[in-house]
Amino acid sequence: MAVQDRYRAQNCVLTISLLVSNNLKTIRKCLESIKPLLQQVPSQLVAVDTIGSAQSDGSLAVAREYTDEIIHFDWCNDFAAARNTGLKAARGEWFLFLDDDEWFDDVSELVTFFNDSQARQKYRTLSYLKRDYLDLAGRHFQENAQMRCVRLTPQTSFHSRVHEGLEPLHLPLKETKAFVHHYGYVGGRGKKKVARNEQLLEAGLKTDPQDFHLWAQLVAGIGRSTATDRKMVKQKARAGLNNFLATDTPRYDDYRNAFTLVGYLMSTALLDEKWTEILQLQAEFLPKFTLTQYEACILDAMLFQAHQKLKQPNKAQTCLDDYLLKYAWLQAHQQEYSMQQSFYFKTLVSVTNEVGMLRALFAEALKDQNYQRILHYLELIPWAEDAGVKQQLLPFVLRALYFEENSHALQQLLGLLQNAAGKLPVIFGKTVSELKQQDDIEDTKLTQLLARTESKDPYILVQRALAAQGSLAFTQRLKDLRKQKVTCEVPYEEFFWLLCANGIDPDFAVAPLNQDVWVLTVASLVGKYATQKDELPAVITQIENVWQDTSRKELLLASLRRSYIYREDTLLSELLPQLRPYAQNILHYAQALYLPELFAGEPSRLLPGEVRFGVYLERALGERDAGNLDLYFANLRWGLDCYEAAKKLVERLLKEYEGQQVEQQQVNAELLRLGNQVKAQILELLKNRQTAQARPLLAELQELLPQDENVQQLQALCQAIEAQA
Known part of the structure; x- marks a missing residue:
């Protein structure tokens, strides 16, 4: 017996309608995800076959494992007609629909709701969330509330052959956190869907040019990243608005979709930095509309940008004031907010x-x-x-x-x-x-x-x-x-x-x-x-x-x-x-945290890099004081191996001592040159046996070159000459 057979025909609470196409990879996930609803709520599952047994990839056979109510629909490029086929077979008090490439993450909140008779009577519409993923890894997605579940009335039906929706929708609305996963627009498949939808939209508008939902969807799907795209948006939006203005008695939803077309005209003008054009569009179209609070926020946001760019701060402030007023109203009336909002320009109506x-x-x-x-x-x-x-x-x-x-x-x-x-x-x-x-x-x-x-x-x-x-x-x-x-x-x-x-x-x-x-x-x-x-x-x-000595001070x-x-x-x-x-601050702080043996010899790698650097730095400074420059340089380099952040400091210290060494070499060379000159003078004096004049020069030379053997030889010669005298 199929899972669906658990419902009681005389007391069916929920009808779930599913369009079955060729999505063999996902249809079982979809059906398994709603299984708790089928098992725990008096329910009915209607599967609308849009492919036919001969063309099915096996999806239809999977659907038969969950329901016996499979209705064939001869596909005619009209999603609303297919959905209405499933709707006609509905026997539930409530009606929910989804696609076979979507699956719920968790339906426990829905199970609770549909088993609560008071809640079912209180609300007339229920929303769940849809996550449209942007990558196969599922890390990035767009999440939007979906009004895909209603308490059935004789007027309930689907409209628009693509991106179809249920009408009418009534308050009060039950908002749930239940959500479905959807990967249908990721990769190449997404491009195919977009192209298919565009063809369906164009075909639908040829049949019914006053379907303004189709106009809005067509314009929204064009994109605005290039000048060519924006030109196309303007052409299509204008065409849709011309049809709207020619309509004798527009419906409520027609106004909403026509405003969307005006919004896309304004958004392309913003992207083209045509600020005055935005104000002209406002004057041309907006007197014809009574805006919802949500739409007023969208309009205020766009006009605000235009006035800012035109250096009109007072007018920009007026737009901002109205935006804050309308947005505060929406936040205070969440039910109305949920019914008014759409995925069009959603980011403009937000904190x-x-x-x-x-x-x-x-x-x-x-x-x-x-x-x-x-x-x-x-x-x-x-x-x-x-x-x-x-x-x-x-x-x-x-x-x-x-x-x-x-x-x-x-x-x-x-x-x-x-x-x-x-x-x-x-x-x-x-x-x-x-x-x-x-x-x-x-x-x-x-x-x-x-x-x-x-x-x-x-x-x-x-x-x-x-x-x-x-x-x-x-x-x-x-x-x-x-x-x-x-x-x-x-x-x-x-x-x-x-x-x-x-x-x-x-x-x-x-x-x-x-x-x-x-x-x-x-x-x-x-x-x-x-x-x-x-x-x-x-x-x-x-x-x-x-401050007294503490590790925190260090x-x-x-x-x-x-x-x-x-x-x-x-x-x-x-x-x-x-x-x-x-170095001492580092070591005193670390010694309060780590065992002493970690610091001995080569500092343990268990110590942080800066602490090990501190050990080597203190050792290096000790070697420098003792005049052991080779060990000074070695410790600095060992410290640098532990702590890369000290690289520039160590380089400066090494250059400083290298510079000192070069300077000392230069000094030594100069001393040697001067010493040689003095030696020549002393020799000349000694040749002439002028020891009294040679003695002061020898004393200076001894201070200048204390280790020089030639100085000692000159002193001995001077003494010998003096002895002979």
């Missing part, structure tokens, strides 16, 4: 595009120093969305608040950002810290602005303490921070610098952090001085003076020194005094 439009407007406003334009959107920005929204828009808003010196608006912003416990997101502090390092932002001024706000968030408490330095309130501000047990972790790392600057051991604010958090904090602390290299030696000394000092000595703009005379402390 991503909303943020992109805000960024574009804010960037121009900053250039024009129109900070009020940015602050106008303070409460309209979707702050509650993911961290990406805050990351992209906070820098603009905070800069505007800074230049306007607007404490009231800043207080509003804090209220919008903080959670129920009054805590600000980490990205807020990170953004402020980044702003403080920019040339046009005065650190102290921004700190004072933040300090005037009312908040118990640790970041604001740190700003108050920074602002209170040198005043009687400073001690109380520190007490507030200690009472709340504020640490130095990101984004409160300014607390660390505050403590050090005031001669306070920061260990109480560092010790509570776990190691991973401290590593991230160190990276942030070091980053503060990425553009302030000359201040690093003083900062290092300050830390050494106020890690920070090693990191600060690394950032200093590895910079190519640090002079050798500046970095040389930091080399030994750097």
Whole structure:
């Protein structure tokens, strides 16, 4: 008995209709994926055979294993007609359709829904997701909601011979997370399908030029990557719109599809950078439409781009304001949103595009120093969305608040950002810290602005303490921070610098952090001085003076020194005094973590590369001090084998000593030349037995060339002459 026979004819809840073509590789996956529905829900499976037994690749035989209801359809290049054949045989309360090259990942949510009689009565449409894969590995896909399941009415039917859909669709809508996999457009097969669909669309329009769904599908499938493609889009879209304008009584869906054609005309104008043409299209067609909120967002997004390019900021702002209003409505009315949306221009109606439009407007406003334009959107920005929204828009808003010196608006912003416990997101502090390092932002001024706000968030408490330095309130501000047990972790790392600057051991604010958090904090602390290299030696000394010895101190000092000595703009005379402390910082930190025997002899490969480099660097410096240059060079090269990041540093050190050696050779050669001249003078004096004049020259020569045998011979000769006298 086929699986389908489990349904009860007098109480059939669900009819599943499947078009069967020659997809032998996928049809069993498809049918197995819906098997739980057939087994656990009173259901009916109708397979519509579009091939015929004689031409079947075996798919039809597979379908017969799951249902006895196989209806033959003589293929006539009309998908809607084929679907309606299956629809006519439906006995279920609900109707769902899919293709034999698609399969569900998991239908448990659907099983639950169809077994819930109250839910079935509450909803009239159900959606599931379709993943259209872009590669055979399944790593990339486009996902869209499909309105492919409805509660049946006498009016339910399929329309359009290709890319067909069920009509009418009614609210309320049950949105599910169930999804089907679809690889039908990957590779060469996809190109064949596109070509087939284009032929069907063209043929359908010859038969019915007022099928505006076909017009929209035809235009959408052309592509817009080349000038030739865009010219074709314009021709076809214009042809479709001419037919629409000639229609006496357009249906609701006709308006929706005609708007899609206008949208494609505008999008090609955007790609061709014909900004005024977009405004002309608006004036030509849009008065004829009553737009849905979804369509209004699409229109606003395109007009916004045009006005931006035409340097019309006020008009761009009007478009953005309307976009935000309409998009907020859609988000507050998810049912209507789902019914209005389509895959046409889907990316234009999204948080991503909303943020992109805000960024574009804010960037121009900053250039024009129109900070009020940015602050106008303070409460309209979707702050509650993911961290990406805050990351992209906070820098603009905070800069505007800074230049306007607007404490009231800043207080509003804090209220919008903080959670129920009054805590600000980490990205807020990170953004402020980044702003403080920019040339046009005065650190102290921004700190004072933040300090005037009312908040118990640790970041604001740190700003108050920074602002209170040198005043009687400073001690109380520190007490507030200690009472709340504020640490130095990101984004409160300014607390660390505050403590050090005031001669306070920061260990109480560092010790509570776990190691991973401290590593991230160190990276942030070091980053503060990425553009302030000359201040690093003083900062290092300050830390050494106020902080007791701990392994965490060693890690920070090693990191600060690394950032200093590895910079190519640090002079050798500046970095040389930091080399030994750097090596010692590394080793002291590592010795608190690793066994002592790992450091003996050749450092163990179990140690991190920089630690092994530190071992060799310290040894190299010892050999240099002892005058063993060969071992100095050898240790540096061994260290470089462990830690590639030190390559430029080691090269500089080697060149320095090679340069010194060359310089010494030059000095020695000059000394030898001078020595030979003096020797000749002394010999001449001794020949004339002028020993008194020769003696001072011999003394100088002895200092100049202490190991020279000729000097000793001259001294002996001088003594012999003096003895004879």
